[in-house]
Amino acid sequence: MKLYEKVAHAIEERIEQSFYQAGEKLPSIRALSLTHEVSISTAQEAYRLLEDQGWVESRPKSGFYVVNRQKAPQQLPDLSRPTQTPIEVSQWEEVLNLLCASTTADIVQLSRAIPDLEAPTLKPLMRIMSDLNKHGGGSILSYEDLRGADCLRLQIARLMVDSGCRLHPDDIITTAGCQEALSASLRAVTQQDDVVAVDSPSFYGSLQAIKALGLKALEIPTHPETGISIEALELAMEQWPVKAILITPTCNNPLGYTMPVEHKQRLLELTSRYDIPIIEDDIYGDLSYTSPRPPSIKSFDTEGRVLLCSSFSKSLAPGLRIGWVAPGRYVNQVMHMKYVVTASTPTLPQHGIAEFIAQGGYERHIRKMRAKYHQSRDVMIGWVEKYFPKGTKISYPQGGFLLWVELPTDIDTVELNQRTMKRGVSIAPGVLFSASGKYRNCMRLNFTDKPSEKNENAIKQVATCIQEMVSELT
Amino acid sequence: MKLYEKVAHAIEERIEQSFYQAGEKLPSIRALSLTHEVSISTAQEAYRLLEDQGWVESRPKSGFYVVNRQKAPQQLPDLSRPTQTPIEVSQWEEVLNLLCASTTADIVQLSRAIPDLEAPTLKPLMRIMSDLNKHGGGSILSYEDLRGADCLRLQIARLMVDSGCRLHPDDIITTAGCQEALSASLRAVTQQDDVVAVDSPSFYGSLQAIKALGLKALEIPTHPETGISIEALELAMEQWPVKAILITPTCNNPLGYTMPVEHKQRLLELTSRYDIPIIEDDIYGDLSYTSPRPPSIKSFDTEGRVLLCSSFSKSLAPGLRIGWVAPGRYVNQVMHMKYVVTASTPTLPQHGIAEFIAQGGYERHIRKMRAKYHQSRDVMIGWVEKYFPKGTKISYPQGGFLLWVELPTDIDTVELNQRTMKRGVSIAPGVLFSASGKYRNCMRLNFTDKPSEKNENAIKQVATCIQEMVSELT
Known part of the structure; x- marks a missing residue:
């Protein structure tokens, strides 16, 4: 790291830690050069780098300011208007093209x-896994418990306290990424030809799971800031035999919104009235920009009707293939699906991640x-x-x-x-x-x-x- | 290792390498003590250990002989006589009991x-994976190609030459163990309520997959030495709308037989006549006691009708969760199922195993x-x-x-x-x-x-x- 990068990094850290607030004026170039004992030109270069990276902005004849990050885009998308009829999902060819597209370094x-896989904060995880491979012995090579490694399920239960969930480790089943959690949940609560209501636009992996399991998708109008329209959903449920709802209410993929708490609660009440389950995809939940992270729908669920699905694929790394599901009252059906589809979750990364969380690395x-x-x-x-x-x-x-x-x-x-x-x-x-x-x-x-x-x-x-x-x- | 264990180990190696043949007389205790420069009592202890372990037998007043290992049990099981009607599989509770049974060291x-997870021949694999974790960088943390890592699919294609298969790496999709290969294959070739013919007794993981996917099992009489009865299968196929056959024809689980080559060929002809696919579970194939290993049914398949399923769970270690399927003409359906169920196979162990095979460790x-x-x-x-x-x-x-x-x-x-x-x-x-x-x-x-x-x-x-x-x- 060059000297000006070091200085920039120090300022960046202080912005991250809210030592400098959004919109606040930063030290002058002279002050910066004095504090860090660097030349004026180095201080200038540091600010230029921070400007390039979007951390600071310069105001003519005034100085440098922390970028005010609350500025929303000028124009948000409208409420979506999908076809509100249960249909068979298509688009597999397009998804396949995306998945199989060239991944060479020049693209x-x-x-x-x-997610970012080069982050230095991932290094301790790699070291832990390296050591486990070297010294873990035969047990690290064997099948894990059908539900998943005890140590990891304990850590997940602890992490989920931030989302308002009080989970017992035995409420949790680890899976091959969130994708297994989602498809096992879908299969656990539906039969062939059943109708599943989804937010729209919706993650293509969920839509393809609906397709592959012989189900039909019912796309519900969705607002770019508040998520699935509860009113539209209620109307659709009156009209169609909806058997489950599959949504990503927190840090939605692809829209990025987080449903307001009241909407999450209203949605839960609605499904309670119709006695159907919610499959809640929470894979981006921990990456919310607010701290503590927003509550999950699961956190309000007293009837075991929410199947909370998540993974370390976005928060850590997708190649580990470690996800999990807290399936509520559907635990037996999900466990059966988990067994017949993957039998057990890879042993070593489960222990590696558990240790990484325990050490504070996560x-x-x-x-x-x-x-x-x-x-x-x-x-x-x-x-x-x-x-x-x-x-x-x-x-x-x-x-x-x-x-x-x-x-x-x-x-x-x-x-x-x-x-x-x-x-x-x-x-x-x-x-x-x-x-x-x-x-x-x-x-x-x-x-x-x-x-x-x-x-x-x-x-x-x-x-x-x-x-x-x-x-x-x- | 104690001295007498070392001597025993040396003899054991020579029996393994067929230097000493079954039934052959071994060196006398005196000769052994001279060759290995150990005391008479150490030589005696070495033979006693080999006797305990079943390598040698002592014949009174004659000496020690390599155990003749061709002796079959006195009484083999009879041809099985299952209920030859398509039925829903039960027994999930019993399977769950088995899977969740205590695994403490005192049991x-x-x-x-x-399989044996303490074998010293697995150590190089662990070292390779440890190094990959330390030096593999971000790419080892990312999603692998949907079909699986190129390097591993190439090695699998090479290994399968021993089973008579000429596979191109692109004919192969890696999976989360053989279980994902089996359930993706089943799902690819059947619809809900379809009938699947199986050998009987049959691996419980396959039976439970049939159950969980809403299919019916049709159990076919099976001979403990030659496998599924082709005659009984043909009769059953005349009577019932069989949509697929799922069998383990080589080193069967649980019966251990390998179907004679002519039976494998006849079975393939039969399914060709009825135009239905065979899901061939070959997970124990590489552990055949004969070398080279017996040919797979897939090796005779010119129509792409066999979905060959396997894994490194029995040959290396189940906790890695690396299996694979060569789905023939059903490749698109299997790839879709693979995507919606696990999205991709763990990256690091795929590269680790590929390197282990390439180095000759496998x-x-x-x-x-x-x-x-x-x-x-x-x-x-x-x-x-x-x-x-x-x-x-x-x-x-x-x-x-x-x-x-x-x-x-x-x-x-x-x-x-x-x-x-x-x-x-x-x-x-x-x-x-x-x-x-x-x-x-x-x-x-x-x-x-x-x-x-x-x-x-x-x-x-x-x-x-x-x-x-x-x-x-x-």
Whole structure:
């Protein structure tokens, strides 16, 4: 690390720790050079770096200020209007294209939801796992308990206190990522041809699970700030035989909203009235920008009707394939599905993660990632507002590292992605997030990486391709 | 290692390498003491240890001989006679009991099919994985390719040449153990309420997958030496709308047989005539006592109708959760199921295993394990013949580490297991291996461990409990 980077890093840490608040004036260049015992030009370079990274802004003739990060995008997407009829999910080909797209280093990946895997705060986890491999002996090679490793389930129960949940370790079953949690939950509460209500847009992995299990999706209008419309859901439930609700109410993928607490409670009351279960995907919950994180729907559930699904794939690393589910009253059905589908969860990473949490490494890592993604969000929104066509609507994520963008004109983002790929940038086309082929003019972009010239250029490339397609239309 | 153990080990190695053949006379005690430069009593102790472990036998006034390992049990089980009607599988409670049974160190586990995890030949694998954790960087933490790691699929394709299969790496999808391979295959080729024909007795994990996916099992009479009866299967297929066949034709679990090559071919012809797929569970195939291993049904398949399922859970270690499937013409359906159920297979162990195979570690380990299990089999058969009631029927495994035992009297092995557990021994009750509650007087025992006094005592304890139950009956 160069000297000016060290100085910038020190300021960054103080902003993260709220020592310097949003909008506050920062020390002058002279003061900075004195405090850190560096030259004036080094202090200048440090501020320039922080400006590039979106931490600070300079105001002419006044100095440097912490960026005010509460500024929402100029225009949010509208309430979504999906086809409100139960339908078979399609789009598998498009999802497959996304999953199998080239991942070479020369492509800027804005498409898949992969967290920061180069963070120094992950190193202790790797060391713990390395040691376990070396010294763990035969037990680390054997099947784990069907429910998962005791030590990990204990730590998950402790972590979930932040979300308002009082879970016993035996309420929890570990899984092969959140995906197994979701599909085992779906299978546990439905039969073939059943109707499942979902928020819309919705995570394509959930939609594909609905498809593969022979179920039908009923997409419900969803607000970009408050989530699934309870009113629309109630109307749909009067009209259709909904057997389960599958939603991501906290730091939603792809929209980024967190449902207000009252909405979460109203949703739970509604399902209680109709006696149906909620499958709550909480995978981004720990990456909420507020601390403590928002409560889960599960935290209000006294009837065991919520199947809370989560994973360490977004908070730590997806390649570990460690997720979990707290299935409430459906524990036996989920355990059966878990057994027949994967038999048990990999042993070593369960023990590794448990130890990492116990040592405080998880909390440290999450704190860093929250601050990082929060800051990246604002820079990313700024870029999209700057480079994309006027009238572009942008989500305002409250956690995680995903941005939803709706273009003002009717251009197809599947084709857009083909064009951007040729320029070395991948995006996730909006159509993946709908059962009925909606959102063709939308896209999801991740802002995992620290803002950099490379990423700003990637956004510029996408904007250029959009411009091309728009001018071809007219 | 003590001196006499070293000497015994040297002899053992030479028997493994067929330097000393079955039935051959071994050097005298005096000769042994001279060759190895040890005392007479050390040489005597070495032979005594080898005798205890079942490698050698002493013939009075003649000397020590390599045990003749071709001796089959006195009485094999009869051709099975299951209920030949499609039925819903039950027995989940019993399976759950087995899976959740205490695994403390003071219990001799003869119940679950766990391989030797303390083998020194596994150490290089652990070292490779330890290094990957330390130096692998971010890529080892990310999602792997949906099909699995290229490097591992290449190695699997190479290994499978021994089974007569010419697979391209892209024909292979890695999975969370063989269990995911089996359930994804089942789901890919069936719809709810479909009928699946199975060998009988049959692996309980397959039966439970049939149950959980809403399918019906049709159990087909099965011979303890040649496997599923082709004639009975043909009759059943004329009578019932069979949609798939799920069998373990090589080193069967629980019976241990390997279907003769002609039977494998005839089975394939039959399914070709009816145009239905075969799900071939080959998880124990590499642990066949013959070298090269027997051909798989897949090796004769020119129509892509066989879904070959396997795993490193029995050949290396189950806690890694790395299996694979070569789904033939069903590759798209299986890939979809794989995606919605686990999204991707853990990254690090895939790379670790690939490197282990590439370095020759896998072949070395398998060679050791084959010899070890082969030898344990004969000792185990000897003990069961010695201690169990007259008329007990015993399987004659051709690979793997599992023995099937049929008691002459009608005692319930679920109750037997409850009694043996109190004496610190677990067995797998036969009823788990049937959809229709057959095999109540049968049990499966593993012989993973090196023969020892502890294990001989465990068999004696089981025999004592049987005796108790028999005398209570009369």
